[in-house]
Amino acid sequence: MSSKTADGLHSIVVPVYNSGMGLDILVREIDQLMKASAIRYELVMVDDGSRDDSYEKIKGLAQKGFPIRGFRLSRNFGHQAALAVGLRQSRGEFVAIIDDDMQDPPSLLPGFFKRLYDGYDVVYGIRRERKEGLLKRMAYALYYRIFNQMAESLIPMDAGDFCCMRRRVVDAMLQLCEARPFWRGIRAWVGFRQTGIEYTRAARAYGSPGYNIFKYIRIAMTGILGFSYVPLRLATFLGLTVGIISFIYAVVIVCWWFIGKERPPGYASLIVFMAILGSTQLLCLGIMGEYISRLCDESRKWPIAFISESTQDAPPE
Numbered sequence: 001m002s003s004k005t006a007d008g009l010h011s012i013v014v015p016v017y018n019s020g021m022g023l024d025i026l027v028r029e030i031d032q033l034m035k036a037s038a039i040r041y042e043l044v045m046v047d048d049g050s051r052d053d054s055y056e057k058i059k060g061l062a063q064k065g066f067p068i069r070g071f072r073l074s075r076n077f078g079h080q081a082a083l084a085v086g087l088r089q090s091r092g093e094f095v096a097i098i099d100d101d102m103q104d105p106p107s108l109l110p111g112f113f114k115r116l117y118d119g120y121d122v123v124y125g126i127r128r129e130r131k132e133g134l135l136k137r138m139a140y141a142l143y144y145r146i147f148n149q150m151a152e153s154l155i156p157m158d159a160g161d162f163c164c165m166r167r168r169v170v171d172a173m174l175q176l177c178e179a180r181p182f183w184r185g186i187r188a189w190v191g192f193r194q195t196g197i198e199y200t201r202a203a204r205a206y207g208s209p210g211y212n213i214f215k216y217i218r219i220a221m222t223g224i225l226g227f228s229y230v231p232l233r234l235a236t237f238l239g240l241t242v243g244i245i246s247f248i249y250a251v252v253i254v255c256w257w258f259i260g261k262e263r264p265p266g267y268a269s270l271i272v273f274m275a276i277l278g279s280t281q282l283l284c285l286g287i288m289g290e291y292i293s294r295l296c297d298e299s300r301k302w303p304i305a306f307i308s309e310s311t312q313d314a315p316p317e
Helices: 023-036 054-063 079-089 106-117 134-150 167-174 183-190 213-227 230-259 267-300
Strands: 010-016 041-047 068-073 094-097 122-130 159-166 194-201 307-310
Touching: 010 023, 010 054, 010 079, 023 041, 023 054, 023 106, 041 054, 041 079, 054 068, 068 079, 079 094, 079 167, 079 183, 094 106, 094 167, 106 122, 106 159, 106 194, 122 183, 159 167, 159 183, 167 183, 230 267
Parallel strands: 010 041, 010 094, 041 068, 122 194
Antiparallel strands: 068 307, 094 159, 122 159
């Protein structure tokens, strides 16, 4: 690596949520790796309204001399919002994103930065293998494949938020003032020269996951609805299909009426048809409602999160 690139400041953004028990391990490992690689760095740690002592641990580590800039959000705004705050607060020429649970190995960061020195603008991790449950692995694999079939901008398969980027990429991403950002999709959409590195994603080192099934569904919907109009086109297709079926059914009923010896027994079939029609209408309204709710969020232009305090506010011990 050239001294020019290696001497630049490297920001490592870490969203933190209920991870107080393992932050000491994470920070010390990153510090050792960066010093061994002669990389000048800062840790931008954003506490997303944790219910444990995560922010106290961040403050304590900063007071011990680690190059940490810690920020505490006024409440839990969500992982992607915490990332937005971290990216905005980062000052480095190169910016990395890594989670706080050690599932994405910090040992890969020097190699990621090296690829940036070689001329790439974005280096992202590709999860070749996951040390997670079968159902969760299948859900992730299915989601990425569905997303790339529907979205206009493709996300590299099995690539999460774990990455390193040049400053110009971060600045470009931050120009997209999304109320509900989906950073891995935005990262793919802005373009630039990107490459992936495969790795094995470890099991969570400590604590319990901050995401439950509802949060996973919410972020999955954010990704699809933010980068695809297929659900709206699906609503149109469903309406057209039901309309054609209704017309054919009406023709059959009329013909049966005129040529049949008995009147068509229509109560059961009519109720079934009305149920199908009603559920289709509700589905289409629900899809449109999701898009409208996102338009409403964007139009209000509310801040994505509020910082209640930071380590820069507190004097060193």
